[in-house]
Amino acid sequence: METRPLGATGQESTVATFGAIALNWLEQEGANQMVEHVLDHGVNHFDVAPTYGDAELKLGPKLRQHREDIFLGCKTQERGYDGAAHKLERSLDRLGVDTIDLYQIHGLEYESELDEITGDDGALAAIREAKAEGKVDHLGLTSHGNPDLILDAIDRIDDLETLMFPLNPVVAGKDDDEYDYEAVLERASEENIGTLGIKAFAKGSWPPTSELPEEDRPYANWYEPVDTPEEIRDRFDFAASQGLSTVVTPGDPKLVSMVLDAASRYDGMDEATQRALIEQSRHDDSPVPEQLHH
Amino acid sequence: MAEETPSQTVPETVKAAIADRPVEGRVCLEAGAGVGNTTAGLLAAGAARVYAVTDDPAHAAAVRDRCGDATDRLVVVEGDLRQTPLRPDSVDLVTAHGLCNLLDPAALAAVAAEFSRVAAAGCHLVVDDYEPLPESAAVRDLFAVENAATELATGRSALTFYPASLLRRVFAGHGWTFDRERTLLDPVPWTASHLSAHAGVVTDAIAGLPPELGDPLERRAERLVEAIGEEFAGTMYSVAMTRPDGDETR
Numbered sequence: 001m002e003t004r005p006l007g008a009t010g011q012e013s014t015v016a017t018f019g020a021i022a023l024n025w026l027e028q029e030g031a032n033q034m035v036e037h038v039l040d041h042g043v044n045h046f047d048v049a050p051t052y053g054d055a056e057l058k059l060g061p062k063l064r065q066h067r068e069d070i071f072l073g074c075k076t077q078e079r080g081y082d083g084a085a086h087k088l089e090r091s092l093d094r095l096g097v098d099t100i101d102l103y104q105i106h107g108l109e110y111e112s113e114l115d116e117i118t119g120d121d122g123a124l125a126a127i128r129e130a131k132a133e134g135k136v137d138h139l140g141l142t143s144h145g146n147p148d149l150i151l152d153a154i155d156r157i158d159d160l161e162t163l164m165f166p167l168n169p170v171v172a173g174k175d176d177d178e179y180d181y182e183a184v185l186e187r188a189s190e191e192n193i194g195t196l197g198i199k200a201f202a203k204g205s206w207p208p209t210s211e212l213p214e215e216d217r218p219y220a221n222w223y224e225p226v227d228t229p230e231e232i233r234d235r236f237d238f239a240a241s242q243g244l245s246t247v248v249t250p251g252d253p254k255l256v257s258m259v260l261d262a263a264s265r266y267d268g269m270d271e272a273t274q275r276a277l278i279e280q281s282r283h284d285d286s287p288v289p290e291q292l293h294h
Numbered sequence: 295m296a297e298e299t300p301s302q303t304v305p306e307t308v309k310a311a312i313a314d315r316p317v318e319g320r321v322c323l324e325a326g327a328g329v330g331n332t333t334a335g336l337l338a339a340g341a342a343r344v345y346a347v348t349d350d351p352a353h354a355a356a357v358r359d360r361c362g363d364a365t366d367r368l369v370v371v372e373g374d375l376r377q378t379p380l381r382p383d384s385v386d387l388v389t390a391h392g393l394c395n396l397l398d399p400a401a402l403a404a405v406a407a408e409f410s411r412v413a414a415a416g417c418h419l420v421v422d423d424y425e426p427l428p429e430s431a432a433v434r435d436l437f438a439v440e441n442a443a444t445e446l447a448t449g450r451s452a453l454t455f456y457p458a459s460l461l462r463r464v465f466a467g468h469g470w471t472f473d474r475e476r477t478l479l480d481p482v483p484w485t486a487s488h489l490s491a492h493a494g495v496v497t498d499a500i501a502g503l504p505p506e507l508g509d510p511l512e513r514r515a516e517r518l519v520e521a522i523g524e525e526f527a528g529t530m531y532s533v534a535m536t537r538p539d540g541d542e543t544r
Contacts, residue, residue, distance in 0.1 A: 175303040272480035275306045276526065280483035282305060294307050294392065294479060294530055 001042040001264050006245045007194030009138045009161050011071050011101070013045040013246045016236075016263035017196055020046050022253040024053035025220050028061070034253060035062035039069060041260040047164075047196070047248055048095070049075040049106055050087060056094040064096050072097070073162075073196075075106035075142060076123060079116040084123035088130055102162060103127055104140035111149060118156050128159070138162065144199070147180045154187055162194035164248070167239055168202055173278035185243055194246075200239035201225045201232060201250045201259070219252040229258050236262035237269040238277050307478045308335040308391060311422045311532040314474070317341050320386035323412060325375050325405070326393035330357035336389065337364045345385070347371045347378055376404035380412040388413060391422040392530075394461060398450050402464065410468040410537075417537040419470055422478060424530050426455040431527035433484045436518040440492050443499035443511045452495055458531040470535040481526035489519045 003012040018038045023031040038046075046063070048055050056074075063070060074091050078084040088103065105117055105124070117123045130136040140162035143150050150165060163184065171179050188195045202223035206212060219225055226235055236259055239247040249259045279294050308331050318340035324333045327346035330353075336344045344367060346357050354372045361368050373379065375393075388409050397405055409419060427434050437453050444452040462472050496515040500508025 173303065173306060270477075270480070271310070272477040272529070275310060276479045276481055276483050278306045279479060280485055280524075280526075282303070294305065294482060 004245050008192045014043045017045040017246045017248045019248045020048035021052040021251040023058040024055040031058035045071045047073040060096045071101045073102040074100045075104040077106045081121045081126045084126035102138045103136040108143040109145040150184045164196040166199035167197040169277040170281040173282045195244045197239045197244040197247045221251045232258040233262040241269040304335040322387045323385045325390045327357045330360040332391040383414045385412045388419045394423045413537045416539045419535045422532045427528040432522045439515045443496045447499040473534040479530035482528045484525045493519045
């Protein structure tokens with residue numbers, strides 16, 4: 001599988017990163033098989049979080065067995081020093097490892113959070129301390145919030161090494177500032193910050209729960225995903241051709257194999273095909289059949 | 295979430311088509327303005343003035359609605375593209391994005407002549423359209439029904455897909471020089487909303503036909519929309535041409 005530099009971290013990440021939330025939906029034996037399956041495809045970058053149910057615990061055994069082959073990303077939703085320090089220890093304990101390669105501020109949403117994180121008593125101070133102690137190697141941030149806020153974070157966190165944010169044809173086709181993750185990607189590239197793409201496989205929001213109760217959804221993803229091999233391949237190729245360092249696999253284990261296959265076969269996507277996917281989404285998005293043309 | 299306002303998003307196809315054309319400070323003729331996608335793209339790229347010409351009052355209203363905040367640079371013209379009120383030699387850039395497939399050969403000839411009349415020396419032309427669809431494309435059946443309905447109703451085809459090579463020659467015959475061709479979409483996504491819109495053309499066309507003629511066409515169109523769902527087929531191209539700097543061609 002193709003690898004790319006993860007910004008200035010020195011890590012060469014595979015173009016697919018395994019989103020280990022998928023392990024949460026499997027029993028331990030299935031989780032072990034999934035990790036072997038992912039490694040068999042050559043994936044060397046895994047991403048997990050303490051908020052993904054049992055994913056840390058289920059990743060643990062195989063992570064420890066293959067520790068040298070896996071660049072491990074984890075996250076914290078804590079914004080203050082004490083919480084972040086505590087949750088980091090908890091993740092190390094649950095994963096059963098001494099070091100997390102990439103520790104990320106998880107799900108930045110508000111400017112006030114950025115103030116808190118960067119404050120003297122903020123989560124960043126705890127992560128920097130952990131770096132000095134060798135418990136964490138690199139610092140990252142994840143967000144599906146306002147792109148302007150992510151740009152602010154780049155300005156305010158000098159030692160930021162990676163960013164995780166949404167990128168797919170729906171987002172890429174919108175000019176509105178609130179979807180301008182392409183500006184984030186551009187800025188990150190200028191600053192040599194590694195970039196991880198999420199929601200590459202999102203087709204749209206789930207129908208309202210009045211129409212489709214949550215327990216009747218066929219997939220565990222936050223959003224309704226594309227789910228045929230062709231669509232998965234198109235979406236992977238699209239995301240990987242935007243200039244991201246790596247694309248995170250979707251959260252439902254049923255989809256992971258198809259994504260690994262797409263990632264293994266990835267060899268670029270020309271611009272006319274990228275535009276075709278953007279156009280498809282643009283019209284999907286419009287409830288009114290008003291358009292004859294593209 | 296954003297409020298329910300008209301989208302300001304300019305399609306990537308439009309951006310790709312005009313990206314290498316001089317737009318800033320130029321007077322533009324956007325021919326067949328549709329819902330304003332290209333007009334919005336030209337205004338965003340800094341056009342000094344855009345004449346958005348359409349013969350469809352609903353489209354004219356849509357363009358005004360969408361681009362209304364640029365009233366000092368936008369003139370929406372409700373009229374016939376074969377005879378616009380524009381003066382000769384008054385336009386620096388002509389865009390026809392997805393227009394020509396709606397023109398039958400006679401209309402195409404008249405529109406090409408009109409573009410050439412209003413073009414200033416050194417004028418640029420961007421013609422974006424669809425290559426004829428491959429035999430295997432299911433949407434061809436829907437477009438055939440659409441053409442059958444409009445032929446019966448008006449004596450004219452609704453859709454004609456001209457190869458890029460043919461349009462180049464038509465405009466070359468009016469003195470335009472070929473500059474470049476690029477592929478905008480490959481494949482073209484014919485989404486459910488596109489297909490419904492085409493079925494809607496059939497419904498409109500058969501309104502004046504006897505039921506025994508029109509109803510089977512409408513039913514066939516509806517069945518095709520349902521059966522096809524969505525299809526990726528064919529390509530959309532962008533051809534750019536320029537007018538010589540002098541006026542020796544006229």
